[in-house]
Amino acid sequence: MILPSILSLSKQLIRQALHPGDAAVDATVGNGHDTLFLAETVGASGLVFGFDIQAEALQAARCRLEAANLEGRVTLFKESHHRMADCLPAEVHGRIKAVMFNLGYLPHGDHAIITRPETTVPALDAAARLLVPGGMMSVVLYTGHPGGPEESEAVIRWAKKLSPHRFQTMWVQLPNRNHAPSLLAVEKRREAP
């Protein structure tokens, strides 16, 4: 297939912005798949910061990173992602090359624990500020669980308000797949168009 899945499109776009030695954020660690992907992409001289409020998620991610021998370049925070600016060291503020969000609930976890617009939107604001010009944010959105459609709408409303002079955005949906995730990509411009 030429047209990618939402998850592989998300990685394709992040990979174009993120290079060895860079700093990246996984805003929703979950089982650590994206954290591992980011850790591989930034290489031995790079840094990854991960956020999740569930100890279970962080433990799974830690195991995954240790199995790949990549835990040394990753710092995990048991914190809500809306607090990411407070947690990140000052020297990476405004220097983050990539931020990944994968919203909804923890797969194989408690489906009642979901990301919510009240914290998701402030987390997106924080991420947009932390990005370096040329940096990329990917947000995978789900509508198949209770609260999912409302969260997706809140995220897209947020994206619509971003200044087109400072951010390029793209929202990718799969119209003929019921409850397939969609992807919002946000790139911080290097200069005004």
Next chain:
Amino acid sequence: MILPSILSLSKQLIRQALHPGDAAVDATVGNGHDTLFLAETVGASGLVFGFDIQAEALQAARCRLEAANLEGRVTLFKESHHRMADCLPAEVHGRIKAVMFNLGYLPHGDHAIITRPETTVPALDAAARLLVPGGMMSVVLYTGHPGGPEESEAVIRWAKKLSPHRFQTMWVQLPNRNHAPSLLAVEKRREAP
């Protein structure tokens, strides 16, 4: 920028499906920009078929193709695109690798002459049938002119009904650009997923 414009994303996707020696359709010739792009991409052994109802458009496209010395591989029809199946030679039915639609009105032409859902949707149906498995269709949609939002909605409603077993689809919007075009891409599957 990493995130492409709608028009360059459309060409990127078509280029991945279309190769020298292939057959392609420009369903909305207009000033012939896409016709020229398709003619370049299919090479000397390929074929391009173009449709437009406006003589003015076909004349502009013909000039453009002649200037590039590519008119020999292009057949232009002064016909509505919903009649494309009747116009194409039988030997290319089911063998078309790429179809491009760029809806709305002719730039620098009469803005009252617009594509309309009553003919656009049958044209999309025809194009979906003419495509070879592995072939790609791109549809650039505009909402900034009267009738544009209704046409976009009709096209997306059409896409939602496509069988996910036979077609992979992707709808790309730019949330923070007012009246920016959006892109619907439709890929015919080689085999069921």
